[in-house]
Amino acid sequence: MNQPHTVSLDISGHPFSLETGKVAKQADGAVVVRFGGTMVLATCVAAKTAREGQDFFPLTVEYRERAYAGGRIPGGYFKREGAPVKKETLTSRLIDRPIRPLFPEGFANEVQVICLVVSGDQENDPDVLAINGASAALCLSGIPFEGPVGAVRVGQIDGQFVVNPTTEQRTASTLEVVIAGTEDAVLMVEAGAKEVPEEAMLEAIAFGHEHCKRLAKIQKELAARAAKPRWPFDPNTGKDTVLEARVRELAQAKLAEALATPDKHARAQAVHHVFDEVWAALGMDESKKGQARAAFEAAESAELRR
Known part of the structure; x- marks a missing residue:
């Protein structure tokens, strides 16, 4: 993982890339995700052992959008970044939902996933980039994780589905669906629409899942090149x-x-x-x-x- 590795594909005419090996080398897994002018750094670290007597899985997901990502530096009386705003909290949950079920039952080591928006171009929302980055970082880390997970946003403009629509396109879209899934199944759907038919919603989910599969495939390609050895884990350890x-x-x-x-x-x-x-x-x-x-x-x- 010390050597830089990059994989990419084309989504809606823009390159979507995953890169590892350049930054955050002390993390168990670290990935820089780029799409258009938006860039997200996703990292993960995990404890080597679980705390004695712990009977739950302590997964922490944090997503932060710093002011400098939009080209602004906090000024005036408050010169520091504030507490997470509503969008950051909701995006943290959006990342958590598809990855949490993919950890094996009985795994209780503390895991932290941090997604930091390094640059935002005001056109491409970083939230779906963060989901892909978190999944890729976990796949690279060696932590027991049954990923990868691909994630996209689907819009519909003039009857045509659009993957990862821009901010301008989203205002004209009749539906907005965030889909996350593996190559085999859809794991999460978060949707809103202007009274579209049920058939259109189902088509949007199927359309988005095809692109999730593509994103999961390049994550597997990156893991094949740069992943750390998988941690040994026996789910029956400690069971009576x-x-x-x-x-x-x-x-x-x-x-x-x-x-x-x-x-x-x-x-x-x-x-x-x-x-x-x-x-x-x-x-x-x-x-x-x-x-x-x-x-x-x-x-x-x-x-x-x-």
């Missing part, structure tokens, strides 16, 4: 398979009966009561209660979907 099997055995029949309760509050109480009975039957010390509850919730989820 004997305890899980015992919880399933004790809970399955009672859960089926509890989940058939029509009233929501009564159903929740019934499920809670089933766990209390299972925990009492196990007869273990309190240190195992967290594992028992996780096994019970897995059994509940399986029964609910059976």
